[in-house]
Amino acid sequence: MSRLFGLYLVTPGTPMAPADLAAIVERAIRGGARLVQYRDKDADPATRIAKAEALLGLCRARGVPLIVNDDLGLAARIGADGVHLGRDDPDPRLARARLGPDALIGVSCYADLARALDAATAGADYLAFGSFFRSTTKPNALRADPALLRGARKTLGRPLVAIGGITPDNGGPLIAAGADMLAVVSGVFDAPDCEAAARAYTRLFPTEDSR
Ligand SMILES: Cc1ncc(COP(=O)(O)OP(=O)(O)O)c(N)n1
Ligand SMILES: Cc1ncsc1CCOP(=O)(O)O
Ligand SMILES: [Mg+2]
Numbered sequence: 001m002s003r004l005f006g007l008y009l010v011t012p013g014t015p016m017a018p019a020d021l022a023a024i025v026e027r028a029i030r031g032g033a034r035l036v037q038y039r040d041k042d043a044d045p046a047t048r049i050a051k052a053e054a055l056l057g058l059c060r061a062r063g064v065p066l067i068v069n070d071d072l073g074l075a076a077r078i079g080a081d082g083v084h085l086g087r088d089d090p091d092p093r094l095a096r097a098r099l100g101p102d103a104l105i106g107v108s109c110y111a112d113l114a115r116a117l118d119a120a121t122a123g124a125d126y127l128a129f130g131s132f133f134r135s136t137t138k139p140n141a142l143r144a145d146p147a148l149l150r151g152a153r154k155t156l157g158r159p160l161v162a163i164g165g166i167t168p169d170n171g172g173p174l175i176a177a178g179a180d181m182l183a184v185v186s187g188v189f190d191a192p193d194c195e196a197a198a199r200a201y202t203r204l205f206p207t208e209d210s211r
């Protein structure tokens with residue numbers, strides 16, 4: 001089974017102790033999260049290292065890859081499994097050269113299929129589209145139409161990630177349209193029970209047998 005399938009948990013930048021962040025992520029992994037991204041725009045460098053290392057320890061113990069958002073230097077320093085890059089971030093070729101052939105490199109493509117083709121050519125392992133719905137985490141994110149995923153599925157030949165305002169109620173059609181993973185922040189982190197929330201997303205995906 002491809003490891004790039006299912007719930008992709010993205011962390012919020014909420015200030016909290018590294019162990020508390022890891023405890024929430026652990027519950028989401030118990031609920032089925034298959035990939036974790038450390039995304040944190042505000043913490044100072046020492047806190048970012050401490051949080052990313054706490055997550056890496058957890059993710060290694062649970063067999064779930066850890067991706068670092070934006071920060072190639074942090075990903076390389078802690079030995080993360082990969083990096084996620086957007087339009088203001090380093091080029092995927094640079095990330096590949098720095099992190100090596102086995103690193104998972106994800107690229108944000110917003111609603112732009114041409115950008116996705118370029119990213120695939122540059123060696124991206126997955127291509128992320130969105131925001132598909134209004135996101136409280138990133139209210140000004142560019143918006144994408146779910147129909148885009150059908151075209152992306154036909155032309156790109158890489159796993160597709162959907163992000164932005166995704167809930168257990170609106171995520172099913174994104175999977176039906178071609179998303180391999182649903183990337184989620186608030187739908188898990190703002191839920192009263194993170195494990196149950198993660199499980200609600202996990203149930204949207206077809207089981208290995210039915211794929
Ligand atoms: C899985 C996933 N998809 C998209 C993004 C957004 O990346 P980017 O456009 O670089 O924006 P920031 O997250 O850096 O604000 C993501 N992080 N993860
Ligand atoms: C990083 C990012 N890029 C587009 S929307 C988004 C945030 C997604 O968070 P949420 O799942 O809370 O909408
Ligand atoms: Mg970025």
